[in-house]
Amino acid sequence: MPKQARLSGIKSYRCYTLKEAAALVGVSPRTIRNWIRDGLQLLDASYPPLIRGDDLRAHINAQREGRKVKTGLCEFYCLRCRACRGPAGAMADYEITGNKAMLTAICDVCETLMCKPVSLTSLSAIRAKLDLTIKRDELAL
Incomplete structure (x- = not known):
C-alpha cells in the first residue's frame, strides 16, 4: 500500500x-x-x-x-512535538552550500534538532530575528 x-x-x-x-x-x-x-x-x-x-x-x-503546517520564516516544524516551534534561545545555524542554505536549530520545548531549507535572499530577515552562526561549505568556494 x-x-x-x-x-x-x-x-x-x-x-x-x-x-x-x-x-x-x-x-x-x-x-x-x-x-x-x-x-x-x-x-x-x-x-x-x-x-x-x-x-x-x-x-x-x-x-x-x-x-499541512505553515511555519514562519524563523519557525521550524519539530518532528518529535509534531508542531510549529521556535528555536531555543532564538539561536540557529545558517549553513550555505553552493546556492542552497539550511537553517538548523534546537526545539525550544523538547530539545530535538530541527532543520529547514531557506533561500539565500532571506538571510537579512532571519538575522534580524535570530542570533545566527553562519557556516559556509569550503568545497563550494
Missing part, C-alpha cells in the same frame, strides 16, 4: 463501489469505510454504496490540506 492515496486515476463523474475506489486510490476497503465515517459523501443510501469520483478526490485533498 502506498503511503499516500493516489489521485491520478480518479474520474470526476464516475461512480465507484467501495472495492473499486480502494483499488483505484491504492488503499484498503476498510480505509474507504473509515473515510465515509469521517465525512466522505456517498451518492445515496442505495446498496452497494457508490462514491462519486469528484467527492473522493475532494475528500483526499481536504485530508492533505488538513495535515
